[in-house]
Each structure stands twice: as structure tokens, then as C-alpha cells.
Amino acid sequence: MDFQKKILEYISEYMITNNETISVAESVTSGMLQLAFSQMPNASMFFKGGMTAYTLPDKVRLLDVDHNEAENCDCVSENIAETMALNVAKMFESDWSIATTGYCTPVRNSIYSVYAYYSISYKGEIILSKKLELHPKTQALNAQIYYAEFILGCFKSELNNLLILNN
Numbered sequence: 001m002d003f004q005k006k007i008l009e010y011i012s013e014y015m016i017t018n019n020e021t022i023s024v025a026e027s028v029t030s031g032m033l034q035l036a037f038s039q040m041p042n043a044s045m046f047f048k049g050g051m052t053a054y055t056l057p058d059k060v061r062l063l064d065v066d067h068n069e070a071e072n073c074d075c076v077s078e079n080i081a082e083t084m085a086l087n088v089a090k091m092f093e094s095d096w097s098i099a100t101t102g103y104c105t106p107v108r109n110s111i112y113s114v115y116a117y118y119s120i121s122y123k124g125e126i127i128l129s130k131k132l133e134l135h136p137k138t139q140a141l142n143a144q145i146y147y148a149e150f151i152l153g154c155f156k157s158e159l160n161n162l163l164i165l166n167n
Contacts, residue, residue, distance in 0.1 A: 004149060007156050008040045014159045015046035015096075023092035024050030025063055025084040027075065028102035028116045032148035048092040053084075059101075063087045074109040076101050081117040082126050089121050097121045098155060104143040106136040114138050118151045120158055128158055 015022065024033045034050040037043055051062060056075050059065040063084045070080060084099035102116025103109075114136050119129040132150060134143050 004152075007152050008036065010156050011037075011152070011159065012040040012042060012046070014163070016042055020095040021046050021048050021092075022096040022098070023048045023088045023094040024097065025088035025099040026050065026052045027054055027059070027084075027100055028104055029100045029144050029148050029151070030054070032144055033098060033100065033151065036148060036152055048094045050092075051088065059084065063091075076103065076110070076117065078117050078119070078129050078131065081119040082121075082129050085119040085121040085126065086124065089124065095123055096155075098151060100147060100151065102132075102147070104138075104140040104147075112136055114143050116143075116147050118147070118154070120151075120155055122158075122162075128154060130154075 022037065024037065026033055031052045037047040053059045053062050056070050059070060059075055060067045064087045065080055065083050073080065081099045081101050084101065085097045088099060089097035098118065098120050100116055100118045103114055106112040106114055113133065115131055115133040117131050119126055121127065132147060134146065
């Protein structure tokens with residue numbers, strides 16, 4: 001059994017056992033987290049859904065991101081990721097949510113860097129928000145895959161931490 005499959009099974013088992021739900025708002029990962037959640041055993045019991053909002057107008061309209069703030073940072077900041085996470089959880093009425101925003105290719109707006117911000121919320125509060133940086137020569141698809149796998153690993157760790165705290 002490979003590492004990724006173990007993570008997916010752990011998340012699925014935790015969510016079902018604890019009767020909790022999750023939703024996802026993605027930009028830089030372009031649906032890869034949604035794909036991963038859909039592949040988890042019994043996903044329909046806990047995965048409420050998600051969205052990929054790639055453009056500033058869509059992030060403003062669908063996820064209630066502040067237009068001026070989004071314009072100032074090209075929709076890529078820790079606060080934008082946090083806003084996306086909190087608002088997708090409200091939209092889908094989920095206990096948990098994950099949001100991503102960033103760059104998978106080096107462009108002028110990213111100062112030719114490759115990085116992403118991701119946020120995880122639980123019951124209306126941000127519990128983890130970080131920046132993930134990759135080498136600027138990382139291929140776009142590889143960056144997206146890495147972001148998704150890394151974030152799922154972080155989510156598993158947060159679930160595990162919560163389990164330890166509650167026991």
C-alpha cells in the first residue's frame with residue numbers, strides 16, 4: 001500500500017468515524033484536492049464538494065474575497081486563502097475546509113517564484129495557514145501535485161492532532 005493511499009484512507013476513516021464533513025476551494029491546485037477527496041473510500045459520506053475559482057472576479061463573487069485586497073496581491077496571500085477556506089465551509093455547510101491559492105509557474109506577479117498559500121479551517125476557525133515554496137524550475141503539473149499531496153499530509157496531521165487532544 002503506498003503512502004498516498006494510506007493518507008486517503010486515514011482521512012476517510014477519521015471523517016466517517018467522527019461524523020464530520022469537508023469542502024474545498026482551490027485555485028493553484030486546480031481541482032486536484034477535489035479529485036483526491038472523491039477517490040477516498042465512502043467519499044459521499046463526508047466530502048460535501050468544492051470549487052475551483054481561478055480568476056479574481058470569481059473569487060470575489062463566489063468566495064467573498066475582498067476585491068481591493070485581491071487586486072493588490074494578485075489573489076495570492078495567506079489572508080486570501082483563509083477567506084476562501086472560511087467561505088467555502090459556509091457555502092457547503094461543512095465542518096472542515098481547505099483552500100489553496102498561489103503560483104505553479106514563475107511569473108512576473110510572483111516575482112518569478114513558485115509558491116502557494118493554503119489554509120485549513122475547522123468549525124469556522126482557521127487552524128492552519130502556511131506558505132509552501134518550491135524551486136522556480138519546478139514543472140507546473142509537478143508543483144500542483146506536490147501542493148495537493150503536501151496539503152493532504154498536513155490535513156491528516158491536523159486530524160491526528162485533534163484526535164490526540166480529544167483523548
